[in-house]
Amino acid sequence: MFKLARYLRYFKKEVIIGPFFKLLEAVFELIVPLVMASIIDIGIKNKDTAYVLQRGGIILLLGFMGLVFALICQYCAARASQGFGTMVRNDLYAHINSFSHAELDLFGTDTLINVLTNDLNQMQLAVAMLIRLVVRVPFLIIGAIVMSMILDLKLSVIFLIVAPLVSAVLYLIMKKSVPFYKARQKKLDKVSLITRESLSGARVIRAFSKQEHEIERFKRANDEVADIAISVGKISAFLNPATFAILNIAILTILWFGGIRVNEGSLTQGEVVAFTNYITQISLALVVFANLVVIFTKAAASAARINNVFETVPTLTDKAGDRSNLSSEELTDTGLDGYPLISFENVSFAYPGTDKYALEDINIDINEGEIVGIIGGTGSGKSTLVNLLPRFYDVSKGVIKIKGKPVQDFSIDSLRKIFGLVPQKAVLFSGSISDNIRYYKEDATMEEIKWAIEIAQAKDFVERLPNGYDTIIRQGGKNLSGGQRQRITIARALVRNPKILILDDSFSALDYATDANLREALKKNLKNTTVIMVSQRANTIKNADKIIVLDDGKVAGIGKHEDLYRSCHVYKEICDSQIS
Numbered sequence: 216m217f218k219l220a221r222y223l224r225y226f227k228k229e230v231i232i233g234p235f236f237k238l239l240e241a242v243f244e245l246i247v248p249l250v251m252a253s254i255i256d257i258g259i260k261n262k263d264t265a266y267v268l269q270r271g272g273i274i275l276l277l278g279f280m281g282l283v284f285a286l287i288c289q290y291c292a293a294r295a296s297q298g299f300g301t302m303v304r305n306d307l308y309a310h311i312n313s314f315s316h317a318e319l320d321l322f323g324t325d326t327l328i329n330v331l332t333n334d335l336n337q338m339q340l341a342v343a344m345l346i347r348l349v350v351r352v353p354f355l356i357i358g359a360i361v362m363s364m365i366l367d368l369k370l371s372v373i374f375l376i377v378a379p380l381v382s383a384v385l386y387l388i389m390k391k392s393v394p395f396y397k398a399r400q401k402k403l404d405k406v407s408l409i410t411r412e413s414l415s416g417a418r419v420i421r422a423f424s425k426q427e428h429e430i431e432r433f434k435r436a437n438d439e440v441a442d443i444a445i446s447v448g449k450i451s452a453f454l455n456p457a458t459f460a461i462l463n464i465a466i467l468t469i470l471w472f473g474g475i476r477v478n479e480g481s482l483t484q485g486e487v488v489a490f491t492n493y494i495t496q497i498s499l500a501l502v503v504f505a506n507l508v509v510i511f512t513k514a515a516a517s518a519a520r521i522n523n524v525f526e527t528v529p530t531l532t533d534k535a536g537d538r539s540n541l542s543s544e545e546l547t548d549t550g551l552d553g554y555p556l557i558s559f560e561n562v563s564f565a566y567p568g569t570d571k572y573a574l575e576d577i578n579i580d581i582n583e584g585e586i587v588g589i590i591g592g593t594g595s596g597k598s599t600l601v602n603l604l605p606r607f608y609d610v611s612k613g614v615i616k617i618k619g620k621p622v623q624d625f626s627i628d629s630l631r632k633i634f635g636l637v638p639q640k641a642v643l644f645s646g647s648i649s650d651n652i653r654y655y656k657e658d659a660t661m662e663e664i665k666w667a668i669e670i671a672q673a674k675d676f677v678e679r680l681p682n683g684y685d686t687i688i689r690q691g692g693k694n695l696s697g698g699q700r701q702r703i704t705i706a707r708a709l710v711r712n713p714k715i716l717i718l719d720d721s722f723s724a725l726d727y728a729t730d731a732n733l734r735e736a737l738k739k740n741l742k743n744t745t746v747i748m749v750s751q752r753a754n755t756i757k758n759a760d761k762i763i764v765l766d767d768g769k770v771a772g773i774g775k776h777e778d779l780y781r782s783c784h785v786y787k788e789i790c791d792s793q794i795s
């Protein structure tokens with residue numbers, strides 16, 4: 216929590232002024248019982264209406280000024296807490312964006328969303344409370360005790376019994392309830408996960424008629440959160456009755472002993488009333504204090520989660536200086552002669568947190584301008600292989616080189632500029648079709664966009680849309696078909712005329728004729744581009760200059776279709792299974 220406190224330095228004014236005014240308000244609150252006492256002891260006793268009205272006016276004035284001071288504090292608290300939240304959220308978001316796939320896998324999307332929303336909201340609340348109540352509450356408790364000691368030292372002994380008693384009740388309740396708050400956060404993550412899964416997979420759920428199952432799954436997770444909340448509620452429910460029981464007994468005691476002291480003449484009636492006011496103030500302040508403990512306990516759990524994200528250092532280090540302003544041609548001009556464009560040298564890779572290699576001992580050379588097909592069964596490591604090229608992950612063993620230079624020696628931005636990547640899952644962003652194509656080249660002209668769209672075989676359908684290139688893409692492309700989405704993602708990767716184009720199973724939603732036309736157009740228009748095509752379909756990669764066959768993370772064969780069909784049984788099996 217303290218690490219995040221450094222953000223408060225931007226709100227020094229609010230952090231000082233806010234509590235100061237709240238303190239003034241508390242001072243006024245402490246004066247009110249004394250004025251009340253004087254009204255009873257002087258005004259009422261002497262039937263002096265003018266005195267009562269004058270003192271009543273003072274109470275009103277104190278109340279009004281207290282209100283103004285409270286509002287100033289509230290304003291400071293709102294400014295500081297919202298500003299704090301915005302700053303931390305921006306930095307956290309930027310930090311998450313520096314994560315490689317390994318860190319994203321480690322946390323999971325739901326945890327990251329919860330950290331950015333729930334946890335940050337919790338912290339914002341804690342900052343607001345820090346300004347509004349952290350100084351006020353102890354001041355009010357101590358102030359009320361001191362004031363009553365000044366009034367009557369002997370009677371104030373009651374406070375010395377009541378305060379520890381209420382504190383003990385609070386401590387016991389807190390001790391029991393705090394662990395539940397931490398557990399609740401974890402359960403909330405689960406609810407978020409299920410919510411996201413069920414909403415994004417709504418079509419699949421309906422297709423399999425699994426609504427009941429999903430409702431049940433959600434209900435179970437939700438019930439778990441509710442159970443925790445109820446358990447905490449049951450414990451916290453003791454708080455108010457217990458405190459008020461102690462408070463009322465204390466008031467009775469004050470009235471009892473206060474009465475005796477009044478009869479003795481060592482205390483006035485007004486002072487007894489002031490006493491009861493002070494004890495009420497102390498008890499209420501202690502209840503607020505208990506709530507503060509709850510808020511700060513939750514905030515501490517949230518701060519730990521936020522700090523955990525902040526402290527996670529991206530595993531991908533960017534050693535080289537950024538040269539992404541250069542063209543990909545210049546970037547790949549490493550000055551080293553005789554090297555293939557891409558080489559995998561004894562590469563093995565295991566996903567973080569797993570001990571099984573997803574790729575093992577891979578040795579591949581890819582030359583400039585080649586069209587390379589990668590084929591293999593599901594889970595054989597095809598996507599993993601292409602994901603290592605732009606350094607979404609770093610290899611566990613061996614090295615990947617671009618023109619003889621290890622990929623780690625490029626800055627990440629420069630390296631990724633060399634590639635045009637079409638991921639397996641067609642992800643589009645909200646905005647128009649042109650906006651989506653410009654995602655990879657902000658200054659792309661309409662001609663370049665049309666060029667990319669035409670090669671991607673998307674021209675016909677885009678131009679037939681009522682708003683053409685300005686058609687708005689909704690919710691990641693829900694208003695487009697799977698094949699249309701895929702073609703837009705292909706156009707997005709093409710718009711920059713990349714040096715190396717990676718198509719990760721990007722034709723899977725295309726019909727055979729479009730698949731063939733697209734390959735033909737790529738060959739005709741991207742003469743200098745090296746194309747790496749991952750596919751499950753033998754037909755798609757059959758005419759490639761080089762086919763790499765993967766089997767369970769290992770290279771089962773490299774060569775042309777005819778040779779592989781003869782020599783590689785894995786490849787033959789794939790081809791035969793698709794013919795039959």
Ligand SMILES: Nc1ncnc2c1ncn2[C@@H]1O[C@H](COP(=O)(O)OP(=O)(O)OP(=O)(O)O)[C@@H](O)[C@H]1O
Pocket residue numbers: 320566569573591592593594595596597598599600639720751
């Ligand atoms: N993020 C990940 N974390 C852990 N293991 C992973 C991750 N992604 C993939 N794997 C594992 O790595 C292996 C290779 O997966 P990969 O996605 O590369 O296969 P693929 O050949 O592309 O499969 P498909 O054709 O089904 O897309 C699989 O066993 C998979 O379970």
